[in-house]
Amino acid sequence: MRNKILSLILSVAMVTTMLVGCGEGSTTDKSTVSDSAQTADSANVNGKKSAKGKTVGLAMPTQSSERWISDCANMKEQFEKQGYKVIAQFAEDDVQNQVSQVENMIAQNVDCLVIAAVDSSALVNVEKQAKDAGIPIIAYDRLLMDTDAVSYYATFDNKGVGVAIGKYIEEKKDLKVAQKEGKSYTIEFFMGSPDDNNALFLYNGIMEVLEGYLKDGTLVCKSGRTSFDDTCILRWSQDTAQANCENYLTGFYAKEKLDIVCSAFDGFSYGCKSALEGAGYSVGKDWPLITGQDADLMAVKNIISGYQTMSIYKDTRLLAEKCVKMVQAVLEGKEPEINDTNQYNNGVKTVPSYLCTPVPVDKDNYKKVIVDSGYYTEEQLSK
Template sequence: MNRKLVSTALAAAMVCSMGAASATTVSAEEQKTVGILMPTQSSERWINDGANMKKQLEEKGYKVELQYAEDDTAMQVSQLENYVGKGVDCLVIAAIDSGVLVNAEAQAKEAGIPIIAYDRLLMDTDAVSYYATFDNKGVGTVIGNYIKDTKDLDAAREAGESYTIEFFMGSPDDNNALFLYNGIMEVLQEYLDDGTLVCKSGRTSFEDTCILRWSQETAQANCENILTANYADEDLDIACSAFDGFAYGIKAALLGAGYTEENWPLITGQDAEVMATKNIIDGTQTMSIYKDTRLLAEKAVTMVDAVLKGEEPEINDTEQYDNGKMVVPTYMCTPVAVDQSNYKEILIDGGYYTEDQLK
């Protein structure tokens, strides 16, 4: 698994880097302004995304205004309207709830301001020009296959054995969350159907397992309630979590319920945050999905640069991301699973973290 995961990571880096535009300095007379809207600073990854894009755009000579809305939808609407009023030249938006941005996005289109959707698809609008993201269904597929392979579900099926599993899925107002869920179920549904995986709470649908605003606190409360109601006399074997923040809440709930190293379940996550990686090292989280935000930021930056120069950016998907008004031309980067076997090669040798950060 180690060698395969490392190869996948290297391939992902090559794929995301191919076709990247070389740095082009914009003269002071031609300097244009890019407005970036990020959802929150409560998650490490969004801080990194914003900082990476700002740095790369400024290196190309653009003026950059970066704002975070702290998961306040009204604030993000106001920020977007302010950018339109200022007459920025391009917008990059990672939405909290894209449904509330539709009217402001229409104002941007009317003003001739192109919009790049960043890692969260902007729904129900024809104002979006391009979308830069990771393969969100692929994230779910990687998580599902990790569970399948690590627990060897095919062998368990043959032996008539089973594992208990509970699901903690992403926010219902984030279109990525449903893509991720579908990817997981594409792998795991057959094992739920034949009893190799047993969900004692019965909560397996997206509607029953989604957690609004990706809340760690809600994930912890949900896990505490599930453990109390369903696992008093039997251990939970797998916590299928869509986000590192959920994994932190699940860990707290398990510790509160008396779980130890001897009966600790497999716990998945997404984003490979510093804390998650430390938990992977100490064994309280099993894996996470590594999404190199440096590469995703680079793709968004090349999209902005191309749009503002009247050029066509590189895309690799014109079918998957239908937002209800249009199929949005997209560039997808590849997600990679990290665990104890490969985090050093992927995260440290790859320059994403230093050894000191993970101590």
């Protein structure tokens, strides 16, 4: 009998000890237990951990362009709303700086990398480091070349941007009529950086529309610089665009006016504006048609004042949203939304992509497209 009582006492003691151990540092409130169970359930969907609370590294090219500042801010805001931690860094167009920043993010064990590259082909080694560490990579707006480490690509339809610029020139200068009547217009080209894969896509889109007019003389490029190699501008440099434009105006347009500045970037358009003003051109008199891309705040102001004719509006809020959803899907073990599986071969693999649609904006539609959508306010544009 004594042994039975002793055994009963020991059993009660063991159960009590187990209960105290389980409750240490926690609460036994029913709602907490329920919440914990729900958290555990939501954290394991088909055996995959939830992306909530994870860290995303944003490697951006530069803060010298308003566009990249907006992209980073949009993504950071949307990621943080979803519960992610964000490490965001700008490389200031320095390749080695970006390599070091990405290496640092890998060392901090980020769960996913979003990279908008300074040089699309210069990150191969650090991308391999990420892959070896099990960190997925999303290419943001600039395709990462020569690597199998990139999982997906979020961008705008870059060839579509070029086609839109080409068609705008075709329509505004009525090139089909000019072709029939034997009229011609002078044109010079300012294309994107050779280390950015998007730049070639954009150039090809422009030439898809304009090449025939160059061949039959409807469009005349007096500098003779029409190939991508002859017109590309390293690192999208505004200063180089201005210097090139100044040289063209001095060397080829002393006696004849330049009619069209085919610019692939708003920054180039600013440089060309300065060159044209220096050469004595004036708005309303002999100012050429000037294109652009990104619809920066200054570009839209220039469109309103007549210093720039058009730009390509790329709603970075939408691109950021698509990228955030892409990262979420990857970290949750799901398939992200994709609408292109053919165009973007990086030399190693064809990268599944989501392409957002670009929209041309000018003086006639900027209010409807940009102001009404809340991208900029009338107050911002009037300052």
